[in-house]
Amino acid sequence: MTKISPEIETKMPMEAVPPVSADVSFISNSFPKYKLGADHQVLQETAEDNQGPSLKEVIEQEASNLSEQNNRISVRDLASKFDKNLSAAAKLSNEAKLREVPSLEGHVLLKKLRDALEYLKGRFTGRNKEDVANAISMVEALAVKLTQNEGELIQEKFEVKKLLNFLKQASEDAKKLVNQEKSFACAEIESARAVVLRIGEALEEQEKVTEASKPQDVDGLVEEVQEARRIRLLHQPSKVMAMEYELRALRDQIQEKSVFSIQLQKELTMSKWDKENKSHSYKLDGSEALGSYMQVKPCTSEVPQVSKCSFQWYRLSSEGSWGEVISGANKSIYAPDPLDVGRMLQVDIVSDGKKLTLTTNPIQTVPGLGSQVEALLRKSNTDFNVVISQMNGKDHSSHSTHSFNVGRMRIKLCRGWITKAREIYSPTMQLCGVRSDVSNAAKTLFWQARKGLSFVLTFESEKDRNVAIMIARKHVLDCNVVLVGPDDLV
Incomplete structure (x- = not known):
């Protein structure tokens, strides 16, 4: 016999199950599908539709593209590329923020679902209770x-x-x-526009001069040439050669007297210096020329050493009638500047309260320095090899x-590619x-x-240093700026 038991329908009160909060909202209409694997391991089923590459892959791809294109795009294209990548990164950041919302809603939903299953687990027995426990573990x-x-x-x-942040900094x-x-x-x-204007004015002036000057008569030129030939034939060649020999002899005598005069001047200067140093305790050692340096040294061992004295250098006029203080030149050594050429230098030494x-x-200047400067001025830029000894007063x-690099502007x-300083000529430059x-x-x-x-x-070399200073001071005149040292009179 078959025993037929009546069907008993179990109704669960609606108020017993905690309702899902109405504040919970989802961006997508479908919830991810999961399945229970071995050992109750939750596996997520792959979605049929392809959502594209992940956020991490997109970031790596963009970074590699930027690295490949860094060396072959222009500055303006680089700026626009950084702006585009900046907007893309901002968009990715917004998407990441939007993905935080489903994460929070998922936690809320899972908590409410677990509470509901715990409530059901207490109501059911037997096989249903095991199913509810499996659901809770899932x-x-x-x-x-x-x-x-x-x-x-x-x-x-x-x-x-x-x-x-990297793209923002790179864009800036x-x-x-x-x-x-x-x-x-x-x-x-x-x-370049000013140079073109000057060239145009020079061409116009040349055209005016050409139009103003009338061509000479060809017959008149022929007559002048014939007259010159006649005068040349009248002279005796022997007298002309004798005059040339006399001129050469006079030139040789003038050159010998010039050399002798220079020697006498040097001897006179040395004798004057010796007389002065007999009563002086210190002397200046070094060549009085550009490219050298002068140093104050004691004449005897009885006077204090230079380390215990104070100094101040002055720049005098060629006649010595007036002078100016050379700001910062307060040591025992001073190397003449191209601004000192043709002028005398003076140093005041204070030792034991005595001045x-x-x-x-x-x-004196260096032979050939002016011609080298004139040749380099025809170039737009001149490079020199230097070593930075101090920066902002520190070693x-x-x-x-x-x-x-000294340029026109x-x-x-x-x-290499690292730039320490790049400044246009200005009144603050020294x-x-x-x-x-x-x-x-x-x-x-x-x-x-x-x-x-x-x-x-x-x-x-000393020559490179003086050439760099002279070229910069020549270029700076086109910018209506004077380039000198601190507190120098201009």
Whole structure:
């Protein structure tokens, strides 16, 4: 016999199950599908539709594209590319923020679902209770899976934020570089325009002169040539040769007397210097010429050493009628500046409360220096190899070689692609020979690029240092600026 039991329908009161909060909302209409694997492991089923690459893959792809294109795109394209990537990173950041909402809603839903299943587990018995327990374990596994996804989301969000900050900084640097190059280009264009205007004016003046000057009569020129030939035939060749020999002899005599006069002048200067030093305790040692340096030394061992004395150098006129203080030149060593050529130098020595004054002859220039400067002025830029000895008054640790580029509109100090300073000529810029007792003082100059940024640069030779100063002072005249040392009179 078959026993038929009546069907008993179990109704669960609606108020017993905790309702899902009405505040919970989902961005997508479908919930991810999961299945229970071995050992109650929750596995997520793959979605049929392809959602595209992940956020991490997109970030890596963009970073690799930027690295490949960094060396072959222009500054303006680089700036626009950074702006596009910045907007893309901002969009990815917004998407990452939107993905935080489903994560929070999933936690709320899983908690309410688990509470409901716990309530049912207490109501059911037997097989139904085991099914409810399996469902609870699946919900807990889903919560763990959701927590792992949330951790990955936080890591992706951190990477997106890091990339966003990098792109913002790179975009600002690119815009700054574009503006700087634009200003340099405008200055070059204005300079070229002024040169073109000057050339046009010169051509117009030449055309006016050509039109004003009438061509001479050909017959008149022929007559003048014939008259010149007739006069030349009238002269006796022997007398002409005798006159040439007399002129050569006179030139030789003048040259010998000039050499003798220079020797007498040197002997007179030395005798005068010896007479003065008999009563002096200190003397100036060194050549009184550009490219050398002068140093105060004691004449006897009875006087105090130079380290216990104070000094101040002055720049006098060629006649010695007036003078100016050389600011910062208060050491025992001074290397003449191109501004000192043709002028005398004076140093005041204070020792044991007594003041002693020593004066030099007019500073002489270096032979061939002017012609080299004139040749280099025809170029738009001139490079010199230098070593940074000091930066902002402090010793520079690196002794690597840098490039000191003197141009028509600006001065640039760099090493390869690294630029230390790049400044357009301005009233705040200063350039002169170094005025301290550093080693190789004749090879060293002081350059203040702008207020708050100064360098002490050492050149390969004394000639390079003086040429760089003279070229910069020639170029700066086109910008209506005077380039001298601190507190120098202009």
